[in-house]
Amino acid sequence: VRQGAYRTFLKKTVPQRIDDLVKTASLKAGNQINKYLMKLGSAHWATLRASVKRGGRYSGASDINLPSEFALRFEEPVAEAWGKEILKDIRTETREYASDCVQLVEQVAEWALEQGARVQPKVIEAQRDAIRADGKKLESVGHEMVKEMRDEAKAKLIEQIEGPIRRKCGDFVKHNRHVGAGVKMRILELYSKLAEEVTEAANEPATQILQQLFKEVEKEILDAFKEHEDPLEAVAEAIVSSQESYIKRSDAQKRCRVLEDLSSVLDATPASNERQDTL
Numbered sequence: 569v570r571q572g573a574y575r576t577f578l579k580k581t582v583p584q585r586i587d588d589l590v591k592t593a594s595l596k597a598g599n600q601i602n603k604y605l606m607k608l609g610s611a612h613w614a615t616l617r618a619s620v621k622r623g624g625r626y627s628g629a630s631d632i633n634l635p636s637e638f639a640l641r642f643e644e645p646v647a648e649a650w651g652k653e654i655l656k657d658i659r660t661e662t663r664e665y666a667s668d669c670v671q672l673v674e675q676v677a678e679w680a681l682e683q684g685a686r687v688q689p690k691v692i693e694a695q696r697d698a699i700r701a702d703g704k705k706l707e708s709v710g711h712e713m714v715k716e717m718r719d720e721a722k723a724k725l726i727e728q729i730e731g732p733i734r735r736k737c738g739d740f741v742k743h744n745r746h747v748g749a750g751v752k753m754r755i756l757e758l759y760s761k762l763a764e765e766v767t768e769a770a771n772e773p774a775t776q777i778l779q780q781l782f783k784e785v786e787k788e789i790l791d792a793f794k795e796h797e798d799p800l801e802a803v804a805e806a807i808v809s810s811q812e813s814y815i816k817r818s819d820a821q822k823r824c825r826v827l828e829d830l831s832s833v834l835d836a837t838p839a840s841n842e843r844q845d846t847l
Contacts, residue, residue: 574665586778593645600641601763613752623734639725642770666703680807691806702792728773729766
């Protein structure tokens, strides 16, 4: 039952958690992008026009790089969701699962002792310590992936959102909306609409990134626990093996005592003494 609960957590709970957190990250990203666009409101109209003619990019007195800025503001909440939410949940659940396995192993050992079984303490301790060590090793699982994830997330997000930004800017220029009175307001309005579209478009690559990271972490977890897929069966086999060895030793000792007693009886009988005299 405990294994089933843990597998359900890995196969269903975490993927659903990823979907929910990406939606939350999307809302946070939208707020941060809007704050960035408010700052662009102080930019000179000529600078904004230059950026829209270059697909949302411009390097000059005031640098504008919509794909990079939008991606950055989406990547940050996604990284936060991975490090502070998903990994935290995985580590907590894995630690509790390992602890439960240790307790179950100890319960089986205690039960066997109560039944009169001869249990080798070292065998039980080795099984328990191995599970504890693997659980401890997984307490920092996925930590080193955070930086790599941020770099990969930003690159993929830029790749995903750059196309729509460039197309929208191209259409804007094609229809000559970048010239004439009110150009600044039209450009800011365009960028605001782009923010909404980009935020929605970024959900899919963000989800894919987190799912891929989770697959790597899941593999690391399953590999670590591979030797303890069924800790109860392993400890049961160890107990049975110990008991079997004890019974064999006990039977051998009993056999020796019976043979010794039989030899003593034979030596004490008259027939045995007569045979010895004849010999």
